[in-house]
Amino acid sequence: MIVPALTGFSASAAFILAIGPQNTFILRQGLARSHVFPLVLFCALSDAILITAGVAGFGVIVEMFPSLPVIMTWGGAAFLFAYGALRFWAVWINEYTVEIEGKPVGLWAALAACAAFTWLNPHVYLDTIVLLGAISTEFTQVSQKVAFAIGAMLPSFLFFFGLGYGARLLAPVMQSARAWRILDVLIGLLMWALAIKLIS
Template sequence: MHLTPALLTAAAGFGTGLSLIVAIGAQNAFVLRQGIVRRHVLPVVVLCAVSDVALIAVGISGIGAVLAHAPAAVTVIRWAGAAFLVSYAVLAARRALRPGTLDATMEVGSATLATSILTCLALTWLNPHVYLDTVLMLGSVANNQGDSGRWLFGLGAATASVIWFLALGYGAQFLHRVFARPNAWRVLDAGIAALMLALGITLVTS
């Protein structure tokens, strides 16, 4: 099969986008948990995918270069994101330490659609790493592909995001039986708490 330059550019965007988004982070941890409890999976997956596609488009359009010259805006985002991540870490640690909050039908399982969406929005748009990786880094690489190539590169990256969130959200449902045991939830929430706390500290100290 002969790969045209357009397909190669799109494939490069797919690989770059996938390599950036697969790394375990606050957003992925939230989608994973929602998938396990099988609660509001489709809205959360769609919101994450649409947000990622929008951020990719923003980076390719050149706004990433503007953001790079606005350190004050990045600082505000960093502190807001750190505060939210630490708060989320505290809630996850509380679930891990209190057996009464470990049931999958509680807290996350009973969370309203609005709560899930707001949490997802915060974990996505208050995360400075999203702007650094998706807008600045991916946008810079895309713009090196030329006027026409950059959008093909972005299309590949956007496709990777959509496939990843669908796989993560719906693939996590196969772990539902494993997490029928409270101890499994305790381990997961302890891991999420440690991850969120580490990310929050990193944002403040970086």
């Protein structure tokens, strides 16, 4: 069960670490110490729901379309290579603008914004349902899929809680373009490693 869990963990971690509006929103709220717990819990649970849908849903779809795993394997690998290349391109052009100044807002307004950043972002469906779902087809046993899903969920909880509550410690570092460049290099390398593993 270790291999599926580690595969899920590494894939999910690479996706979630990419800079985006959801992450910077949580960082800002963490800096303001505003509704941190409900916001980070909402983000982590949302990811868990989508990951479960991706891992479980792919099994049902595969029963209907047996050739889908092969198609998704190559399609997923192509996307992972492209995604990795985009991360390297971001490093090359060095255009990083991160607004992370804290701004306290009401709980419901904060949750509404968080929900929009999470559920209205097409990339979250691509990352959790399509790509993680495709990677999960590498494992055929139910116990392996469960381990993969749990492994994939763990980075969300670690990341969002760490980001929300560690915002004041991370702020000086994450305001640096160099820090995001290093992070993008690591993400790009991991994306390419996952793509190679997927098709090997």
